[in-house]
Each structure stands twice: as structure tokens, then as C-alpha cells.
Amino acid sequence: MNQAKRIEILKVLQADNPDPKSELEYSTPFELLIAVVLSAQATDKSVNESTRHIFPIANTPEKLxxxxxxxxxxxxxxxxxxRTKTKNVMELCQTLVDKYHSQVPQEFDKLVELPGVGKKTASVVMNVxxxxxxIAVDTHVFRVANRTKYATGKTPEQVQIKMERYTPLEYRVNAHHWFILLGRYICKxxxxxxxxxxxxxxxxxxxxLLEKPEKKKVKQMKPGT
Incomplete structure (x- = not known):
């Protein structure tokens, strides 16, 4: 994989989806932060189903x-x-109230210090x-980056470093979403x-596989056999 081919990949993904968005539902940085914390080892769909009941009545650290x-x-x-996520969210909210006047900090180093917030979560919040x-590297991004050879690495951290190095600034904000969506719906x-x-x-x-595989026909047993 050379840099010219990487640029072509980005151009194709941009043409296919010019304005990609996160599939998590949120309306403020705080809501996004909570949704991303909840999304670890969970689907965006399951998180959205939960936050639809939470955010209408508790969308600030104090209310949570x-x-x-x-x-x-x-x-x-x-x-x-x-259970772990509940504990982290409560501690996270208390930290935001005590240290940041209930606002989500916009500095990466401060975000990763919050309970339940790792580098991936902080990167998503900074990006979105x-x-x-x-470029946050979740399981989808990690898989697509390695499979395509766009950015290979044995750890998410290695892949993130390479992706941010190889991806020109003009594509970098959207690259995170393009690779996630590609991994979620196509590069499974x-x-x-x-x-x-x-x-x-x-x-x-x-x-x-360049051609869709045919479905195997199930042999029907005749009555009495």
C-alpha cells in the first residue's frame, strides 16, 4: 500500500459518503461523551435505545x-x-462538576483522565x-485498516498513529467515520x-471475494425417508 493508493481510497470514500455522521444519538458534547462511554463493547443501536430514555430527563452532569x-x-x-459503566458515569459526572464547571473539557489529556474514558473515547469526542x-480506532477501524493495508498494526494505538500520519488533514476528521461504517456494514x-x-x-x-457467493441449497428430504 503506497500513499497514492491511500489518497485514492479516501477520495472514493468521500465520494461515496461526503458528510458522514456518528450513529450515536446526541445533542451536546456531554451527551456524546456519555454515549461513547456506554458504547464500549456494545452496539450504537443498544446505546441509543437506552439514552432515549435518559437524555430527555438527565442531560447534564448534575441531572445524571x-x-x-x-x-x-x-x-x-x-x-x-x-454495572461498571454506571459507576464510571457517576464518577465522571462528579468530576465534571468538581473540576470543569460541568463542561466537557476540550483537551485530550484532560478527557483521558476522566473515569471510564480511554484514548479511544477521548479521540471520538475530540473528533465528533x-x-x-x-482518528479513533475501534474494532471496525482496526480491522479495515489492517485488512486493506491502509495502516497496519498489532494494537489500536499503532494503527491510530499510522492512520493519522498517512491521512492528509483535509480527510482526517471524516476518515474515522468512513472506516467505522465500512467495517460495520461491508468489511465485516x-x-x-x-x-x-x-x-x-x-x-x-x-x-x-469479488463476486457474491451463492447461497447453498438445502437438500429437502422426501417424506418417509
Missing amino acids: LEMGPETFLDHIKKIGLF AFGEPK ARAPECWRCPIKDLCEYKEK
């Missing part, structure tokens, strides 16, 4: 603290790691909420649908 851990936990109990050219973990991928001619995945 007033809601309390038991009620909050009840709203997110269908999400993985819900504040428009910073960070177990059965990548290469035949309908917009970058199939540029991808360097050795096992890609």
Missing part, C-alpha cells in the same frame, strides 16, 4: 447525579458491562464534538462483503 446510579443502571441494563482531526469480521465494497479495487486484502 440526581437521577442516581440505581435508576441509571436500570436504563442501561441491556448494555454490556452496565469538537471537530479535531483525531466474519464475512466481508467485498463484492459491494466501494474500494474493492484498491484494497489489498488477499482473501477478498
Whole structure:
């Protein structure tokens, strides 16, 4: 994979989806922060189903603290790691009240110090909420970057460093979304649908399928056999 091919990949993804958006539902940086914290090892769909009940009545750190851990936990109990996430969210809210006047800090180093917020979560918030050219590497981005050979690495941190190095600034904000959506809907973990991928001619995945596989016919047993 050379830089010219990387640029072509970005151009194709941009033409296919000029203005990609996060599929998490939010209206403020605080709501986004909470949604991203909840999304670890969970689907955006399950997070949205929970936050639709939370944000209309508790969309600030103070209101979430007033809601309390038991009620909050009840709203997110269908999400993985819900007990740990409840604890982190309550501590996160208290930290925002005590240290940041209930505002989400716009500095990466301050975000990663918040309870339950790692580098990936901080990168998503910096990118989506504040428009910073960070490329967060979740499982989808990690898989697509390695499969295509756009940016290879054994850890998300290695992939993030390479992606931010190889991706020109003009594409960097949207690259995060393009790779996530590609991994979520086309470049799937177990059965990548290469035949309908917009970058199939540029991808360097050795096992890609350029034609849709035929469904295997199930042999019907005759009555009495």
C-alpha cells in the first residue's frame, strides 16, 4: 500500500459518503461523551435505545447525579458491562462538576483522565464534538485498516498513529467515520462483503471475494425417508 493508493481510497470514500455522521444519538458534547462511554463493547443501536430514555430527563452532569446510579443502571441494563459503566458515569459526572464547571473539557489529556474514558473515547469526542482531526480506532477501524493495508498494526494505538500520519488533514476528521461504517456494514469480521465494497479495487486484502457467493441449497428430504 503506497500513499497514492491511500489518497485514492479516501477520495472514493468521500465520494461515496461526503458528510458522514456518528450513529450515536446526541445533542451536546456531554451527551456524546456519555454515549461513547456506554458504547464500549456494545452496539450504537443498544446505546441509543437506552439514552432515549435518559437524555430527555438527565442531560447534564448534575441531572445524571440526581437521577442516581440505581435508576441509571436500570436504563442501561441491556448494555454490556452496565454495572461498571454506571459507576464510571457517576464518577465522571462528579468530576465534571468538581473540576470543569460541568463542561466537557476540550483537551485530550484532560478527557483521558476522566473515569471510564480511554484514548479511544477521548479521540471520538475530540473528533465528533469538537471537530479535531483525531482518528479513533475501534474494532471496525482496526480491522479495515489492517485488512486493506491502509495502516497496519498489532494494537489500536499503532494503527491510530499510522492512520493519522498517512491521512492528509483535509480527510482526517471524516476518515474515522468512513472506516467505522465500512467495517460495520461491508468489511465485516466474519464475512466481508467485498463484492459491494466501494474500494474493492484498491484494497489489498488477499482473501477478498469479488463476486457474491451463492447461497447453498438445502437438500429437502422426501417424506418417509
